[in-house]
Amino acid sequence: MVGALVGAVLVAAGLVSGHVAFAVVGGAMLIATGARTYVGWLARRRASSSGTAER
DSSP states (O other): OHHHHHHHHHHHHHHHHTOHHHHHHHHHHHHHHHHHHHHHHHHHHHHHHHTOSOO
């Protein structure tokens, strides 16, 4: 979650200041954070649907 926030701040700073590098790095952080979140969600969903998750 912190990575997404930092990434969003870097993208905004890069767009406002005109520094493309900040925007690129921030965008990469947002993409990486989103990918980790999706993979974790997918793993939890598969575990619960296959019945391996203990309740």
